[in-house]
Amino acid sequence: MQNNNPLSPHLQIYKWHISSLLSITHRVVGVINYFALIVICIWAISLFFGENFYQPFENILNTFFGKFLIISLCWTFSFQILNEIRHLAWDAGFGFDLKIAKITGVITLIGSFILTILFYLVGRNFF
Amino acid sequence: MAQFSLPQNSKIEVGNYFKDKTNSKNLRKINVYRWDPSTGKNPRVDTFEVDMDNCGPKVLDILFKIKNEIDPSLTFRRSCAHGVCGSCAMNIDGVNGLACIKSHSDINGDLNIYPLPHLKVVKDLIGDLSTLYKQYESIQPWLKVDQTGQEKTELKQSQRDREKLDGYYECILCACCSTSCPSYWWNGDKYLGPAVLLQAYRWINDSRDGDKKERLKKVADELKLYRCHTIMNCTNSCPKGLNPAKAIGSIKKMLATS
Numbered sequence: 001m002q003n004n005n006p007l008s009p010h011l012q013i014y015k016w017h018i019s020s021l022l023s024i025t026h027r028v029v030g031v032i033n034y035f036a037l038i039v040i041c042i043w044a045i046s047l048f049f050g051e052n053f054y055q056p057f058e059n060i061l062n063t064f065f066g067k068f069l070i071i072s073l074c075w076t077f078s079f080q081i082l083n084e085i086r087h088l089a090w091d092a093g094f095g096f097d098l099k100i101a102k103i104t105g106v107i108t109l110i111g112s113f114i115l116t117i118l119f120y121l122v123g124r125n126f127f
Numbered sequence: 128m129a130q131f132s133l134p135q136n137s138k139i140e141v142g143n144y145f146k147d148k149t150n151s152k153n154l155r156k157i158n159v160y161r162w163d164p165s166t167g168k169n170p171r172v173d174t175f176e177v178d179m180d181n182c183g184p185k186v187l188d189i190l191f192k193i194k195n196e197i198d199p200s201l202t203f204r205r206s207c208a209h210g211v212c213g214s215c216a217m218n219i220d221g222v223n224g225l226a227c228i229k230s231h232s233d234i235n236g237d238l239n240i241y242p243l244p245h246l247k248v249v250k251d252l253i254g255d256l257s258t259l260y261k262q263y264e265s266i267q268p269w270l271k272v273d274q275t276g277q278e279k280t281e282l283k284q285s286q287r288d289r290e291k292l293d294g295y296y297e298c299i300l301c302a303c304c305s306t307s308c309p310s311y312w313w314n315g316d317k318y319l320g321p322a323v324l325l326q327a328y329r330w331i332n333d334s335r336d337g338d339k340k341e342r343l344k345k346v347a348d349e350l351k352l353y354r355c356h357t358i359m360n361c362t363n364s365c366p367k368g369l370n371p372a373k374a375i376g377s378i379k380k381m382l383a384t385s
Contacts, residue, residue: 006137006162006170008218008254010244010312015221019359020309027356090357093380096373098362 018105026083029076036073071120078115082108129313142171145197151178156237157189159201162248170248172239173198186219186240187226190252202251210366213301217242217252223303223364243306245315256302262319263300266327266346271338288334295329295374297367298322304361304371310354318354319346321361321371328374331381347382355379 046053060066086104089095095104121127133139142161147154154176162170175193182192187205194201203226205215210228217226218241220234231238246254272282305311305320319327324346331342346352352375361371 004136005164005247005249005255007134008160008242008244008246008248009133009137009139011131011309012133012139013218013221013239013241014244014307014360017360017363019357019363023356023358024309087357090376091379091383093376096362096370096376098359098370101359101362101372 018109019101022083022105022108025079026087029080032076033073033080036076071116074119075112075116078119079108079112082111082115136169138169140169140171142173145173145175147176147178149178149181151180153179155179155231157193158237158239159190159193159252160241161201161251163200164250184230184232185227186229186231186238187215189231189238190226190240202253204253211299213299213303216301216303216306216366218244223307223366225301225303225366228366243302245312246306254306258315259302259305259320259322262323263326266319266323266330266342268326268330270330270333270336272335273337282335284334291332291334292329294369295325295332298325298329298369299367300326301366303364303366307360307364308355309358309360310356314350314354317350319351321355321375324352324355324378325369325371325374328378331378343378343382343385346378352378352382 043057046057061070086095086108089104095101139160157175157177158172159175160170161173175197177189177192177197182188185208187208190201190203190205194203203215203217205227206212207214208227210225213225215226216223218224218239219226219229220239223243226240240252242248242252242254243256246256249255270282274280300322302322304325305322308321310318311320327342327346330336331339331346336342355372355375357372357376359372362369362373365371
């Protein structure tokens, strides 16, 4: 009898909080970064093999899609770094207070976009 | 792999609509999850029009009004109605809480009431918490001392040591936190969940307890403890304002530093 009882709804009804939203984003972004790092390594290795190998990468990255990809990756890395700092603080026993956790969450989110812009500007030799 | 969607027999159907019969001008729509084990049908969400001019301030008052005046078959747990017993824990407007201390005026629009998430439903708003109780038993939530027989003496505790239990001993085991935790949804059979881990910390942290090391060793497990990823849904939902996330963090820290 027990097994035929329905399961009460969970994901379908539960309200998102900033903390849960950042947590799942952190995980998704982590997976993306894992694959991104592999691609970046291949890109770096292609430099060693000379212009013929490097050129196709260069062509892809110079398209609109390529640029979008690069800026997106700037954001995923920025977000991961900032949220990881948050996790480090938690591991050291700080920042568990609900208010503080919310504030650091918002800072992480806004900071990740600011960091992305900084990355972009530094990459463009703006400074 | 966790199953993110509901199984076939748990899909929610549109239920009955109970129109207001009191001709009140101040009506509110209350959507309530219903499941009757005797019908063999899927769960449904019934909508009740409730006259808010003659209703108490809390969500539990609405449920009583529905049960007394509209549909007596509505089933829910409740006991003290003062936020002490933890019986009326349910999902109110997407967040777990106690119906008896949650004011319905805090919530805008239609009110959605569901049982605690990701539990086997017994009937209507009652979820089956037996797994959680078993896990609670597994952490041995009682004082363990080396004293035997006649040499038993009073266990004294300094004020400072007593204060270390503040924020932990107040837990009423309503299960709001555990059933709000996505990690507990996907690994509820192995992961202990915030409520039980907070209790574990309460006993680890008790200066009178003589079994601290054993307790820590027992809880130090990839699945039992480290499934906590600090999502903080637990702390967000605790109706007593406690912080299970911090308790779990403290256990992790203790393990890392000992």
